[in-house]
């Protein structure tokens with residue numbers, strides 16, 4: 074990977090904080106990475122010249138298309154690390170009576186429809202003749218078979234629907250991009266703004282964003298085209314739909 078033309082172009086969405094920002098930093102430190110497009114709704118500043126910040130709102134298709142043009146063609150790695158747990162800092166639903174239509178729609182806008190728009194405009198920019206990756210941060214709670222305790226209607230359902238978008242895009246993409254890998258990722262519980270209100274109840278390890286991003290990049294490194302369409306956790310274990 075010494076030659077400049079062999080180095081990788083990567084895109085991270087959700088670069089303004091949490092796991093996305095950690096992905097940006099981690100990728101920028103890799104010799105084999107040439108450019109990291111660091112995309113977020115809020116403005117960001119990074120010191121490394123390799124990192125190219127730009128604003129994006131994934132719920133607005135005009136914005137997604139404009140940013141895809143800015144990033145160019147031949148993108149080797151796209152990580153959609155944006156997401157939300159509940160609207161406006163409210164708590165996720167404990168019960169059916171907590172369902173609020175506009176909050177639920179916002180959750181689907183950010184967690185499901187936005188990543189679908191990103192897939193629409195970025196997957197056609199993957200190279201056709203070499204390994205490429207399009208990965209979205211999903212969540213274990215989006216697994217229907219793993220739902221043992223209920224609650225969190227909007228978040229669970231928006232991530233389950235995201236997993237279906239990933240599976241469907243993988244089927245379509247493999248016809249023309251033989252080495253493309255389209256996957257969902259579960260980062261574990263990570264110390265970010267999103268998980269803050271619930272960390273007290275967590276019985277297992279809570280990772281730093283840097284640790285979670287490092288684990289997930291290792292998982293991506295080891296994936297093969299036949300893994301496309303599936304969802305993997307930070308340890309490389311498959312998550313059942």
Ligand SMILES: NC(=O)c1ccc[n+]([C@@H]2O[C@H](COP(=O)([O-])OP(=O)(O)OC[C@H]3O[C@@H](n4cnc5c(N)ncnc54)[C@H](OP(=O)(O)O)[C@@H]3O)[C@@H](O)[C@H]2O)c1
Pocket residue numbers: 086087088089090091092093113114115116129130131132154155156157158183187210211212213259260261262263264265266267268
């Ligand atoms: N933390 C955990 O324990 C955990 C566990 C399982 C799964 N996950 C998943 O991992 C992903 C990252 O979560 P996190 O913990 O890093 O959360 P976070 O710290 O709250 O970061 C979420 C990011 O999403 C971005 N975002 C939200 N709406 C957006 C929009 N419309 N357009 C563009 N960007 C938008 C935010 O950027 P702006 O602020 O600039 O809008 C922010 O950078 C999420 O998909 C989450 O569901 C996290």
